[in-house]
Amino acid sequence: MTIFGLAMVTEQALAGDAELADEFVLRLQRAEPNAVAEVYDAHHAAVRAFAKRLLGDAASAEDLVHEVFVSLPKAVRKFRGDSALRTFLISIAVNHARHHVRAAQRRRRAISAYGDTKSLESSDPEREARRKELAELLTRALDGLPIDQRVAFVLCEVEERSSREAAEIVGAPEATLRTRLFHAKKKLRLALETEGLR
Amino acid sequence: MSKDLLAEATRALRETEPVGDLEARATRSRVMTGLHQTRIRRRTRLAFLLPLAASFVAVSAWGAASGKARLVLDRIERLVGVTVVSTPGAAKAPRPRLAASPAHSTPSPEQAMLAPNREAEPVPAAPVAAPAASVARATASPKPSPGQAERADPTFALYRVAHTAHFVDHDPARALAAWDAYLNAAPNGEFAPEARYNRALSLVRLGRGKEARRALAPFANGAYGGYRYAEASALLERIDP
Numbered sequence: 001m002t003i004f005g006l007a008m009v010t011e012q013a014l015a016g017d018a019e020l021a022d023e024f025v026l027r028l029q030r031a032e033p034n035a036v037a038e039v040y041d042a043h044h045a046a047v048r049a050f051a052k053r054l055l056g057d058a059a060s061a062e063d064l065v066h067e068v069f070v071s072l073p074k075a076v077r078k079f080r081g082d083s084a085l086r087t088f089l090i091s092i093a094v095n096h097a098r099h100h101v102r103a104a105q106r107r108r109r110a111i112s113a114y115g116d117t118k119s120l121e122s123s124d125p126e127r128e129a130r131r132k133e134l135a136e137l138l139t140r141a142l143d144g145l146p147i148d149q150r151v152a153f154v155l156c157e158v159e160e161r162s163s164r165e166a167a168e169i170v171g172a173p174e175a176t177l178r179t180r181l182f183h184a185k186k187k188l189r190l191a192l193e194t195e196g197l198r
Numbered sequence: 199m200s201k202d203l204l205a206e207a208t209r210a211l212r213e214t215e216p217v218g219d220l221e222a223r224a225t226r227s228r229v230m231t232g233l234h235q236t237r238i239r240r241r242t243r244l245a246f247l248l249p250l251a252a253s254f255v256a257v258s259a260w261g262a263a264s265g266k267a268r269l270v271l272d273r274i275e276r277l278v279g280v281t282v283v284s285t286p287g288a289a290k291a292p293r294p295r296l297a298a299s300p301a302h303s304t305p306s307p308e309q310a311m312l313a314p315n316r317e318a319e320p321v322p323a324a325p326v327a328a329p330a331a332s333v334a335r336a337t338a339s340p341k342p343s344p345g346q347a348e349r350a351d352p353t354f355a356l357y358r359v360a361h362t363a364h365f366v367d368h369d370p371a372r373a374l375a376a377w378d379a380y381l382n383a384a385p386n387g388e389f390a391p392e393a394r395y396n397r398a399l400s401l402v403r404l405g406r407g408k409e410a411r412r413a414l415a416p417f418a419n420g421a422y423g424g425y426r427y428a429e430a431s432a433l434l435e436r437i438d439p
Contacts, residue, residue, distance in 0.1 A: 031237060033234065044226070048222065048225075049214075065225050066229055069229040070236070131213060134206055134211075135211045135214055138211050158208055158212050
């Protein structure tokens, strides 16, 4: 167990002490509420941001965040400490994302069928409207990608992670990840072009 | 142009406004509640399953040690109306005799009862197995060889001697002595019920009615469950007191 991996959990609590780090993982494995709460407070924003970007739907993202932290005590048994805990949490989210992606797609289809448009509340309504429109356009285009390519694109392009870190998260070789990213971008460009011209 | 559009859309997605603090706190509560429920479920499972498993182990050990497990199982089978056909070598304990095949010649009732039913008799490490038994053995785990079995339990050799005298040589006097020898060596042995029944048959053949009645009575009273119950009852009716 390297300290680097757990140092990001709670910096004050772990403070570079290997025994503390191991103890903390044990507490997580025992599903101690305080330990899970500490991890949640430290990392929920990153996990939530990733979930929101991947799914494009706030409600589905909350469900995914919930699932990640509830399954953490079981999943942490596989945590070897050779990556940051935050990276490990994102990889749990990736593993659980599949059915949430489908749920988010269904929700988006339902919303568009009812013609629901969100109200725009911003100091610069025009700019905000454009940003939202593009984000929604990209999310819809992402719906057309296989989950692996979708994850690769969100990790590398939207979250701007290095291909090495993204490969670590998805548990695939870097070359595979780059291939997935290449195909994802190619398909997205085509989809955006088609959508943008409508 | 399309490349710029993709870059712009990616930036737009990246700049998606963060979720409000309220939602984050609500999800935190859900997580904590979920963990709490998981802990309660695990504790309930343990509290329920551990005593159950401990009781099962204790009862099984007691049943195996006292030899009552087989009797209890036989009674349950009789109550439920289910009987399990056991293979000769694999029989740990007695089972009800199978109905006689209609293809066989029909001897007199007493002869039929006295006639040894080889398929129903356990033959420890018998060199030739019946076809049904060989099919069953093909699916079961490999059995020890005769020598291995006898080394593991020396009373098997005694049983084998008695079995040969009874079923092969048809010598009731020698068979009786051999059954007695086996039962003295292993009164609660694996094949003790079979040995007791065969001993009773030897007594019948030797015309020692009183002793035969005494030996058959436990079978007719159901002391061995359904094992030889009907045969023993029928024999008792026909033996002169």
